[in-house]
Amino acid sequence: MPESDLTLLIAAAHAAGQIAMPYWRQAHKSWEKAAGAGPVTEADLAVDEMLRDRLLAARPDYGWLSEETDDDPARLAHDCVFIVDPIDGTRSFMAGERTWAHSLAISRNGQISAAVVYLPARDKLYTAATGQGAYLNNQPIHSSRQSTLEDATVLASRPNFEPGYWPGGVPPVHRHFRASLAYRLALVAEGRFDAMVTFRSTWEWDVAAGALITEEAGGVVTDRHGRGAVFNNPEPALPGLIAGGRAVHGGLLEYMKAENA
16 A cells, blocks of 8 residues: 555654764855855755655655755646655754654645654654644644733744734743754644744744644644635745644734734
């Protein structure tokens, strides 16, 4: 019997970790990408090449979208597309920190159907498939049931709490930060934090896997305008992202209601 998409992604994520870990905390080449797109390392490219070869060999009829591969518009003609960030949190990886991740997802007609976020340096494997729940190291996880914004914990970079983003006032929450957007979403899915927000234009490969994991854990995921996220767009980016337990997610949108009106 052919392996499921999720089983395929899990095996590929473990293989990615086996490639990346020997580079981590060791001397390796890195450079800045053009147009201020951030850093890339030889580890990013080695993982990307392996994932592309392995996954497309297993599913030759799927399209491909990755941060480290030149985008091919041919993916738009495919019903199913791999959406991959070989190393999400490259700056964290370069600094020798542990909060970087391999983020692997499959979009089926614009909706994520299988997802893996793997942090090899922390031995944390988050997984989800549509209708099957979310798991951390094979144990079920659930998003926060925090009922109010007061004292809620929200993962976000500091600029996201500038007053200009919040017509209803900056919400009374406690801000925390992790470098990887995929890991932020996974932590929300796990219930370790109540929500995450990012208001800048957000690349699909940063959030595709984490979005499904959060939803399958019982959380709510929308763009910054409260609309459901759709993937494999011609420009592979979303207008920000808000994810969290139902009450906190709704409360954050209320603080943005003047913008969304």
